[in-house]
Amino acid sequence: MWNRLLLSVGLILPSVIGPLEAVVSAAEKRPNVVIIVADDLGFQLGCYGDKLAKTPNIDALAAQGTRFTRAYCTTASCSASRSVILSGLYNHATGHFGHAHGYNHFSTYDTVHSLPVLLNKAGYRTCLIGKYHLAPEPIYHFEFERQQDTQGHRNTVRMARNAKEWITEADDRPFFLYFCPTDPHRGGDRSHFANQPDKPDFYPEIPPTIYQPDQITVPSWLPDLPEVRQELCEYYRAIARLDVGLGDLFRTLKETGHWDNTLIFFLSDNGPPFPGAKTTCYEPGINLPLIVRDPRQKQQGTICEAMVTWADLTPTVLNYCGVETPDAAPVRPVEVGSEQARNLPARAGKNGKYQFHGRSFAGVLGQPTPENWDTLYASHTFHEITMYYPMRVVRVGNYKYILNIANGLEYPFASDLFESPTWQAVLKRDDPQQYYGRRSVDAYLHRAKHELYDLAADPDETRNLAEEPEHRELLKRLQTQLQEWQQQTQDPWELKWRYE
Secondary structure (H helix, E strand, O other): OOOOOOOOOOOOOOOOOOOOOOOOOOOOOOOEEEEEEEOOOOOOOHHHOOOOOOOHHHHHHHHOOEEEEEEEOOOOOHHHHHHHHHHOOOHHHOOOOOOOOOOOOOOOOOOOOOHHHHHHHOOOEEEEEEOOOOOOOOOOOOOEEOOOOOOOOOOHHHHHHHHHHHHOOOOOOOEEEEEEOOOOOOOOOOOOOOOOOOOOOOOOOOOOOOOOHHHOOOOOOOOOOHHHHHHHHHHHHHHHHHHHHHHHHHHHHHHOOOHHHEEEEEEEOOOOOOOOOOOOOOHHHHEEEEEEEOOOOOOOOEEEOOOEEHHHHHHHHHHHHOOOOOEOOOOOOOOOOOHHHHOOOOOEOOOOEEOOOOOOOHHHOOOOOOOOOOEEEEEEOOOOOOOOOOEEEEEEOOEEEEEEOOOOOOOOOOHHHHOOHHHHHHHHHOOOOOEEOOEEHHHHHOOOOEEEEEOOOOOOOOOOOOOOHHHHHHHHHHHHHHHHHHHHOOOHHHHHHHHO
């Protein structure tokens, strides 16, 4: 049964596991799985305490599941983050360093085993509805797609309709549905959130939720400017639109008799699409919502403080579904820079099995403060190909260390963040003493190589402890731990410790 959840053993590091233990025996009915990935969403949800957010369907899901408070993406960039979600590997080890689309053209090595492919081989039918943003397609292959008439994947009602058509097809196999709305990502011209204010019926099935600037509580990491308040109105409206179709999706699962045998994950790929969050390794960019509903979990509406990351998602799903990990490909010596070197297999575990970087958190659902879940790592290298700024992060307890490998560069901007009314308002004021949230604009653009924060005392990450003598030993310990993790996960940027 599902309540016989087993954590894997044989840890290499706190975020690395050996072979998965099967939660469900072959004789038991395997669960369906639905993963919902919002686009650029932070904690702007009612269930996370935001009183302005209109998210009744997401809130209801949280009331029946487990809400994680310390869940993290490992890179605050859409495409790279999604590669981690579906591979269980940090993107520095897979080649998916940044965006897959357009001139960016990052993609995953062909030796990676992805979640949809592994589930399909294990007898699941798999379907993508919504944003994909990955490469190459064979590595992240879905058996089916249902993308028709979704208005750029922002009309979640139509997305839910497509899901219903697919779920109700004659097929006795358990299913995996990957449901990825584009909201609340910015719109095409970067200055709005695709709300079409001049076309109130643009999303005919979704009545618009209107907000006023004086209603907004501006978070501490943003400046309180009129332009910011107006943008947040648009942002909250996109979040409300996201929520509507999820109610339809949940009703379909109930009406078709799948609600009691479907595991649901709700999360975001990275933080809000504003400077100070998305593309950064600061908390607004990487500390994100994660709601997991296990229908057989007796306790509902629980909160879990385990530090989990998106590298843990694939191992967790496979754990629930009782899917064995494949054997690792044999490692053969290759010439550096050759085509064979590009497609090196992932590191094998001690038993010769394929090795994920994450580990299953199935066993901690319902536990408020489980042991041995107080360490996490993050790895960001690119967003767009023009945005080179590699950062590596380790957090242990309340202490967080950020290594800015290219700190001599000014911090780069994603095109949508630079063009946003929020950042343009900052440029328009042209005040060298201006603050962007709790840090100065200059501090945002020019960062120290080593950043060390006590998140309990300094949640806004404005007091860098790295240069303070009383924290020298802590800094050294975290640096050593980070470098060892880079070595274990085959991070090419690990050599910077020796070469620079």
